[in-house]
Amino acid sequence: MDHVGFRPDGNTACSDADELRRAPRFRLLIRAAKLITSYGEFVCVLRDVSATGVSVKLFHALPDCKRVELELQCGDRFEMECRWIRGREAGFEFVGSVDVDRLVSEVGDFPKRSIRLGIQFPLTVITLAGRRDAFAENLSQQGARIECNNLLAIDQSVRLEGGGLRENRAKVRWRSGSQYGVVFDDTLSLHDLALLAARLQCPQLLAD
Numbered sequence: 001m002d003h004v005g006f007r008p009d010g011n012t013a014c015s016d017a018d019e020l021r022r023a024p025r026f027r028l029l030i031r032a033a034k035l036i037t038s039y040g041e042f043v044c045v046l047r048d049v050s051a052t053g054v055s056v057k058l059f060h061a062l063p064d065c066k067r068v069e070l071e072l073q074c075g076d077r078f079e080m081e082c083r084w085i086r087g088r089e090a091g092f093e094f095v096g097s098v099d100v101d102r103l104v105s106e107v108g109d110f111p112k113r114s115i116r117l118g119i120q121f122p123l124t125v126i127t128l129a130g131r132r133d134a135f136a137e138n139l140s141q142q143g144a145r146i147e148c149n150n151l152l153a154i155d156q157s158v159r160l161e162g163g164g165l166r167e168n169r170a171k172v173r174w175r176s177g178s179q180y181g182v183v184f185d186d187t188l189s190l191h192d193l194a195l196l197a198a199r200l201q202c203p204q205l206l207a208d
Helices: 010-022 098-107 190-201
Strands: 025-037 041-049 054-057 066-069 076-086 089-094 120-127 128-141 143-147 159-160 167-178 179-185
Touching: 041 098, 041 190, 054 076, 128 190, 143 167
Parallel strands: none
Antiparallel strands: 025 041, 025 066, 041 054, 054 089, 066 076, 076 089, 120 128, 120 159, 128 143, 143 179, 159 167, 167 179
C-alpha cells in the first residue's frame, strides 16, 4: 500500500513536530493503547503526550486515513489527526481540548484492563468430543470472546485454531448464552497481537 498520504513533506513534518513540542510534554512509561480507524483497530504504544498531542510506537504501517481515535486501557477515547510519521513512530494532534492529567493517569469511567481489539474471524474449537465451528468477537493478549453454538463447560480445556491465530490451548472462564470467554494458556506478546490484528484486518500494512 502506498502510504504517501500519511507522510507529509519535510517542511510540514518539521513544522508539525515543532508545534506538538511547544506544549509541556510528559514522558510516559511504555503503555499499550489502540488506534481505531476506518480499517479496524490496531495496537500501538504511547511514548510522549502533551496538551496538544501524542507520539506513539507502531508495529506496522498505518492505514491511509488522517483521523483516528486513541483508546486507552481505561476505555477513554481521544479523537486525533496524524501530523507526521517516521519509520515506526507517528505523531498525532488532538482534535479539541484534552485533560492531560486524566490521560496520563488513565483514570477513566471503567477499570483499567488489557487492550481488547474488536476483531471478528472464524475459529475452530477442538475438544475431546471433536471439532466445532466458532467465531471470535474480540481478542486480547490473554484471551478472547467467542460465539459457539455447541455447549462448552466452565473450566473446560479447549484448543483454538484459525484466522491466523496459531493453535492455542485455552480454558473456558464464563458463558452467556452462546458466547464464551476463554483465557489462553500461553498469552500473546503485544508484538504478536499487533501483527495478528493487522493480518486479519488490513494485511497490506505488513507489506513494507
